[in-house]
Amino acid sequence: MSQSNARPLSSWPVTYRWIAAGTIAVYSAIGCEKIRAEQLPTPAAPRGAVTVTALPARRFEIAPGTIRDAISVFGQIAGLNVTLGTEGLGQIAIPGLSGILTPEQALDSLLRDTGVRWKFTGPRTVLLELNALSTSVDVTSAPGELSPSLVRYTEPLRDTPQTVEVVSRKTIAEQNATTLRDTLRNVAGISLAAGEGGAQGDNLTIRGFTARNDLYLDGMRDFGSYYRDPFDLEEVDVVQGPSSATFGRGSTGGVVNQATKVPSALRFFSGSFDAGTDLTRRGTADVNVPFQAFGHEAAFRLNLMGTEGNVAGRDVAKNRRYGIAPSLSLGMDTSTRWTVSYLRQGADDVPDYGIPWLFNQPAPVDRHNYYGFESGNYLRTADNIGTVRFEHDFNSHVTIRNQSRYARYLRGARITEAQIAGAVTASTPLDSIAVNRNEITVTSVEAFLANQTDAVMTFETGRVRHTATAGVELDREDSDPTRTKYAGVPTTSLLNPDPTQPFAGTAAISSFVRTRSNSAGVYVMDTAKIGKRWELSGAARWDRFNTHYTQAVPQASAFNRLDGQPSFRGAIVFKPVEAGSIYVSAGTSFNPSAESLSLSASTANLPPEKNRTYEAGTKWDLPRTHMSLRAAFFRTDKLNAREPDPENSLLNVLAGQQCVNGIQIESSGHITSRWEALTSYAFLDAKLASSNYYPAAVGAPLANVPRHNFTFWHTYRLPWKTRIGAGGNFIGSRTASTTAPYDPVTGLVKQVPGYWVFNAMIERPLTEHITVHANVYNLADRIYYDQLHPAHVIPGPARSALIGLAFQF
Numbered sequence: 010m011s012q013s014n015a016r017p018l019s020s021w022p023v024t025y026r027w028i029a030a031g032t033i034a035v036y037s038a039i040g041c042e043k044i045r046a047e048q049l050p051t052p053a054a055p056r057g058a059v060t061v062t063a064l065p066a067r068r069f070e071i072a073p074g075t076i077r078d079a080i081s082v083f084g085q086i087a088g089l090n091v092t093l094g095t096e097g098l099g100q101i102a103i104p105g106l107s108g109i110l111t112p113e114q115a116l117d118s119l120l121r122d123t124g125v126r127w128k129f130t131g132p133r134t135v136l137l138e139l140n141a142l143s144t145s146v147d148v149t150s151a152p153g154e155l156s157p158s159l160v161r162y163t164e165p166l167r168d169t170p171q172t173v174e175v176v177s178r179k180t181i182a183e184q185n186a187t188t189l190r191d192t193l194r195n196v197a198g199i200s201l202a203a204g205e206g207g208a209q210g211d212n213l214t215i216r217g218f219t220a221r222n223d224l225y226l227d228g229m230r231d232f233g234s235y236y237r238d239p240f241d242l243e244e245v246d247v248v249q250g251p252s253s254a255t256f257g258r259g260s261t262g263g264v265v266n267q268a269t270k271v272p273s274a275l276r277f278f279s280g281s282f283d284a285g286t287d288l289t290r291r292g293t294a295d296v297n298v299p300f301q302a303f304g305h306e307a308a309f310r311l312n313l314m315g316t317e318g319n320v321a322g323r324d325v326a327k328n329r330r331y332g333i334a335p336s337l338s339l340g341m342d343t344s345t346r347w348t349v350s351y352l353r354q355g356a357d358d359v360p361d362y363g364i365p366w367l368f369n370q371p372a373p374v375d376r377h378n379y380y381g382f383e384s385g386n387y388l389r390t391a392d393n394i395g396t397v398r399f400e401h402d403f404n405s406h407v408t409i410r411n412q413s414r415y416a417r418y419l420r421g422a423r424i425t426e427a428q429i430a431g432a433v434t435a436s437t438p439l440d441s442i443a444v445n446r447n448e449i450t451v452t453s454v455e456a457f458l459a460n461q462t463d464a465v466m467t468f469e470t471g472r473v474r475h476t477a478t479a480g481v482e483l484d485r486e487d488s489d490p491t492r493t494k495y496a497g498v499p500t501t502s503l504l505n506p507d508p509t510q511p512f513a514g515t516a517a518i519s520s521f522v523r524t525r526s527n528s529a530g531v532y533v534m535d536t537a538k539i540g541k542r543w544e545l546s547g548a549a550r551w552d553r554f555n556t557h558y559t560q561a562v563p564q565a566s567a568f569n570r571l572d573g574q575p576s577f578r579g580a581i582v583f584k585p586v587e588a589g590s591i592y593v594s595a596g597t598s599f600n601p602s603a604e605s606l607s608l609s610a611s612t613a614n615l616p617p618e619k620n621r622t623y624e625a626g627t628k629w630d631l632p633r634t635h636m637s638l639r640a641a642f643f644r645t646d647k648l649n650a651r652e653p654d655p656e657n658s659l660l661n662v663l664a665g666q667q668c669v670n671g672i673q674i675e676s677s678g679h680i681t682s683r684w685e686a687l688t689s690y691a692f693l694d695a696k697l698a699s700s701n702y703y704p705a706a707v708g709a710p711l712a713n714v715p716r717h718n719f720t721f722w723h724t725y726r727l728p729w730k731t732r733i734g735a736g737g738n739f740i741g742s743r744t745a746s747t748t749a750p751y752d753p754v755t756g757l758v759k760q761v762p763g764y765w766v767f768n769a770m771i772e773r774p775l776t777e778h779i780t781v782h783a784n785v786y787n788l789a790d791r792i793y794y795d796q797l798h799p800a801h802v803i804p805g806p807a808r809s810a811l812i813g814l815a816f817q818f
Contacts (some may be wrong), residue, residue, distance in 0.1 A: 094138030105682030170580035197691035215262030233418030241312035251598030253576035272308030283813030289318030322807025362804030381425030385512025556603035636678035664701035716739030763794035
C-alpha cells in the first residue's frame with residue numbers, strides 16, 4: 010500500500026469555513042418569508058379591548074419555584090385570578106420575587122426570561138401564555154426530571170436510586186461551551202484523558218474507570234473517535250456507577266448520554282455569533298418550523314454550527330469544525346409519532362499531543378512549545394449519524410418505542426507524540442535534550458448499525474403499582490483502521506522545538522485490521538411502588554457479544570471471542586416525604602476483552618472483567634426554593650482486572666482487583682430569587698486493591714483519578730437586566746498509570762499536580778431579541794495539565810475570551 014493511502018480524507022471540501030456565513034444566507038431566504046407581520050410578538054402586557062383600572066402597589070413575597078406555585082400566591086396578594094393558557098407552563102421554573110410593586114410590575118419580574126407573556130382578559134383576570142416566538146424557555150416537568158432519551162429510567166431524578174447529573178442547555182449556553190469535554194467539567198467525578206495512539210476523540214474517566222467506550226447519543230452507543238460539539242444538544246446526562254443492566258457491556262464507572270434537540274410546535278429562529286482571542290470565530294443557528302402533515306402537527310428543525318480558532322497558550326494547534334443536524338417529527342399530537350434525524354459533524358484540526366514526560370513529571374518547558382509539524386500534522390474526521398425513531402401509545406398504560414440507527418465515522422490522522430530521546434539523567438541540561446517525534450498515523454472507517462425496541466408499561470398487582478420496561482437490542486460494530494509507522498522523522502529540541510520544519514520520513518504500514526462485533530441484549534426492569542413511602546426496583550439483562558478480528562499485515566493473525574454475560578441491578582427507595590428519598594442500591598457490569606473492538610493473542614482467551622457497586626444516598630427537591638440536593642456514598646470493585654504477565658508479554662491474566670470508595674455531593678437551583686447555583690464535589694479513594702504480578706503497586710491510586718474533584722457554576726441577576734456568572738474547577742493530583750510504567754530514573758509513577766481554574770461570564774439584552782454576552786476562561790491564566798496519557802501530557806488552555814451576540818426571533 011502506498012503512502013498516499015494514509016491520507017484518504019485530505020481532499021475534503023472546507024465547508025466548515027462557510028457555515029456561519031451560510032446560516033445568515035439560509036435564513037435570509039427562509040426566515041424573512043416565514044415571519045409575517047401578524048406573527049410579530051405582542052407587547053409584554055397587551056390589554057386589547059379590556060379596560061383595566063389602575064391597580065395599587067402591594068408587597069409581594071414569592072419564593073422561587075414554578076409558575077403554578079407562584080400564581081397561586083400572586084393571585085391572593087393581588088386579588089386577581091390568573092389562568093394558564095397551556096397546562097405545561099405551570100412547570101416552568103421562576104426565580105421568585107420580593108418587594109413593593111404593582112401587579113403589572115410583579116408579573117413582568119416573575120416572568121422575565123421565561124418566554125411567557127401575560128395579558129388581562131377581564132378587569133380581574135389574567136392569562137399566561139407562551140410567546141409564540143420565544144425559544145429560550147427551559148421547560149422541565151419537575152426539578153430533576155430525566156431526559157426522554159433515557160427511556161429506560163422511568164422515575165424522576167429525585168426517585169432514581171443512582172447518581173445521575175444533568176447538564177442543561179441553559180448551563181451550556183451560559184458557559185458558551187464548545188466541546189462535550191467542556192460541558193462535562195460541570196460534573197464532579199469525571200476527569201479527562203488524552204487521546205491514545207489508536208483512538209483520538211473524547212476520552213474520560215468516570216468514578217475511577219475509563220469511559221472511552223461509554224458515550225451514548227439519545228440512548229444508543231456513539232463509539233466514533235471524534236471530538237463532539239454540543240451545538241445540537243438539549244442536555245447531557247451523566248449516569249454514574251456500573252450500569253450494564255441498562256446499557257449493556259462497559260459502564261464500569263458510568264455512562265454519558267447526549268440528548269439531541271428535537272422539533273417542537275413553536276416557530277423560532279435563534280443562534281449566536283462569537284469572536285474571541287486566538288482568532289476564534291463561531292456561529293450557530295437553530296431553526297424550527299411547525300406545519301401540518303396528514304392533518305396532524307409536524308415540525309422540522311435544523312441546527313448549524315461552524316467553528317474555527319487556535320488554542321490559547323498552545324502554538325500551532327488549531328480547531329476547525331462544522332456541523333449540520335436536521336430533524337423531522339410527524340404526528341406530534343397523536344399516539345403514533347415519528348422522528349427522523351441526521352447529524353453530520355466534520356473537523357480538520359491541527360492536533361496537539363502536548364509535551365513529553367521528563368522522568369515522572371511533565372517536562373519543565375514553556376506552555377507554548379509545540380513538538381509537531383505545522384504543515385505535516387492533521388486530524389480529519391467526518392461523522393454521519395442517521396436515526397429513525399418510532400413511538401406508539403397503545404393506551405395510557407403501554408407505550409412502545411423502536412429506534413434504528415446507522416452511523417459511519419471516517420478518520421484520518423497524523424499526530425506527533427514527543428518522546429525524550431537517548432539516555433537522560435537528572436543532571437542532563439535541558440537545552441541539550443533532544444525529542445523524538447513519534448508519528449501516530451491512522452486512517453479508519455468505523456460503522457454502527459443498531460436497532461432498539463423498548464416497551465414501557467404501567468400496571469397494578471393488588472395494591473402495588475408497577476412501572477416496567479423491557480426491550481431488546483441488536484447491534485453491529487465495524488472498525489477498520491490502517492496504521493502507518495514512520496522512520497527517519499527529524500528530531501527537535503526540548504526547550505526550543507521547531508514546528509516549521511518540513512515533515513519528512515519513510516512510511517510503512519504497521520497494521521491493517523478488520524474487526525466486526527455483533528451483539529444482542531435483552532433486558533427487563535421494574536419499579537414497584539408500595540404505598541406512598543416505599544419503592545422497590547430491579548433490573549436484569551443478558552448480553553451476547555461476538556467479535557471477529559483479523560490482522561492482515563505480517564504477522565497475519567485472526568482471533569475470535571464470544572462472551573455471554575448477565576447483569577443485575579436492584580434498589581430500595583424510602584420516601585419520608587414526597588419531595589425526598591433515601592435509597593440503597595447494588596449493581597453489576599462487565600468489560601469484555603474486545604470491548605474497544607480490538608483483540609490480540611494476549612486477550613483473546615480472557616473472559617470479561619466483572620464489576621460490582623454498592624451505593625447509598627439521599628435526594629431532596631425543595632419546592633419553596635426550587636433547590637435540589639443530592640448526596641451518595643458508594644463503593645465500586647473491579648473484581649478481576651486484566652494485568653500483563655511480566656514473564657510473557659503476549660499474555661494477559663485476570664489477576665488484579667481495583668476498588669473505588671467515594672462520596673458525591675451536589676446542589677442545584679436558586680439560592681435566592683436572583684442567585685442560581687450549581688455545585689458538586691466528589692471524593693474518590695481509588696486504588697489497586699490486589700495484584701498477583703505487581704504487589705509493590707498495591708495501594709497505588711488508579712490512573713487519571715483525582716482524590717478531590719470540585720466544580721461550581723453560579724449566576725446572579727443584577728439590576729439593569731444584566732446577569733453575571735462565575736465558576737471554577739478543582740482537580741486534585743493524578744497519576745498517568747497505576748502499576749506501570751515506572752520511571753527508570755526516579756522509580757516513581759508519572760504524576761501531575763492538582764489545580765484550580767476559574768471562568769466568568771456577563772450578558773445583557775440589547776433588544777427584545779438580541780443579547781450581548783462575554784465569557785472569560787482561565788481567569789488567572791493558570792498553567793495546568795488537563796489531559797493525561799502514559800506517553801504524553803497536554804497542558805490546559807491559557808486565558809482566553811469570547812464575546813458575541815445571541816439572537817432569537
